[in-house]
Amino acid sequence: MTSLRQLEYLVTVIDTGSFTRAAELLHVTQPALSHQVRALEKGVGGPLLERLPRGVRLTPMGRAMLPHARAALADADRARCAARQASGLEAGELQIATVYSVGLGVLPSALRVWRRERPDVDVRLVEFRHADELRDAMAAGKADVAVGPVPPGWDGPVRELGIEEFVVVLPIDGPREDDGTGVVDLATLADCAWVHYAPGNGLADLVDQACAAAGFQPRAAVRTEQTAAAPVLAAAGLGPALVPANVLPEGFPGRVLRPEPAIRRTLAAYCRSTPDPLTSAFIDVVAGKCTLGSAQGSR
Numbered sequence: 001m002t003s004l005r006q007l008e009y010l011v012t013v014i015d016t017g018s019f020t021r022a023a024e025l026l027h028v029t030q031p032a033l034s035h036q037v038r039a040l041e042k043g044v045g046g047p048l049l050e051r052l053p054r055g056v057r058l059t060p061m062g063r064a065m066l067p068h069a070r071a072a073l074a075d076a077d078r079a080r081c082a083a084r085q086a087s088g089l090e091a092g093e094l095q096i097a098t099v100y101s102v103g104l105g106v107l108p109s110a111l112r113v114w115r116r117e118r119p120d121v122d123v124r125l126v127e128f129r130h131a132d133e134l135r136d137a138m139a140a141g142k143a144d145v146a147v148g149p150v151p152p153g154w155d156g157p158v159r160e161l162g163i164e165e166f167v168v169v170l171p172i173d174g175p176r177e178d179d180g181t182g183v184v185d186l187a188t189l190a191d192c193a194w195v196h197y198a199p200g201n202g203l204a205d206l207v208d209q210a211c212a213a214a215g216f217q218p219r220a221a222v223r224t225e226q227t228a229a230a231p232v233l234a235a236a237g238l239g240p241a242l243v244p245a246n247v248l249p250e251g252f253p254g255r256v257l258r259p260e261p262a263i264r265r266t267l268a269a270y271c272r273s274t275p276d277p278l279t280s281a282f283i284d285v286v287a288g289k290c291t292l293g294s295a296q297g298s299r
Contacts, residue, residue, distance in 0.1 A: 004076050006040040007069040009033055010048060014066060017055045067140045071272075074141030078276075093122040094282055097143035099134050099202055101227040102267065103127045105246035106164075107147060110286040117285070121278065129225070130202040138272065144279045147286060149202075150268045158270040161287050166206070166263040167245045169195075169234040170255045184257040186214035193221035195233045195241035201225060207242050210263050 234241035235254030
């Protein structure tokens with residue numbers, strides 16, 4: 001029967017790349033570690049690791065098992081944490097996963113309220129470039145709750161938070177594409193070089209899709225990994241940028257236009273299973289502090 005200890009040994013060997021370093025980190029002898037890994041392999045019916053002259057690598061069976069091993073260890077850690085909270089031994093930790101833009105535009109106000117109401121609860125924020133990476137990390141047990149775009153096909157609880165609006169940022173002294181209406185047709189920007197996002201950033205896909213719907217492929221003047229940099233670069237005159245409206249600070253020194261048709265995405269908080277009381281309380285806070293359009297609710 002597979003044990004949590006065996007899964008911990010497997011994950012540690014992979015993370016360190018060495019039985020020797022893993023044994024040192026786990027404070028066990030290398031023969032004992034090797035014995036437990038072999039017992040795990042016997043239990044699952046095949047080799048999980050390929051022993052190399054310098055290090056180890058996962059076999060196909062090992063690659064299939066690794067994310068489930070990480071998820072099982074994360075769930076066990078949260079179970080221990082919940083038990084200690086119930087006995088009053090510790091205040092606890094909330095692990096939140098999100099994407100860069102949401103960490104910048106949506107979460108700060110919610111975390112400010114959360115910190116004021118629960119100062120003894122530690123918060124660990126893990127940010128990802130793409131909504132797919134966020135979904136995969138949540139499925140692997142990397143956090144208690146994910147906050148980001150609604151994940152398609154998600155089996156666990158999902159609470160929609162609202163509709164995130166996107167705006168076009170231009171330099172304050174540039175051409176008046178909007179004719180003073182505050183609205184711009186993206187097609188009128190087809191000949192511009194854009195402030196784009198780096199490949200792998202989820203907003204790069206969103207910009208490409210929005211421009212494709214307007215009939216053109218955006219040409220990049222510059223690409224940035226950071227959501228916060230895009231509107232600054234656009235306001236400096238490098239080209240138009242498409243950004244979440246909620247990332248723009250008050251008094252932002254650029255021209256902000258609404259695209260026509262509107263560009264929106266639904267944000268949600270989601271978990272693998274029914275959230276514990278601490279996670280539920282945080283979801284209530286972030287839902288109450290989101291400055292977003294109305295959403296559909298929970299499922």
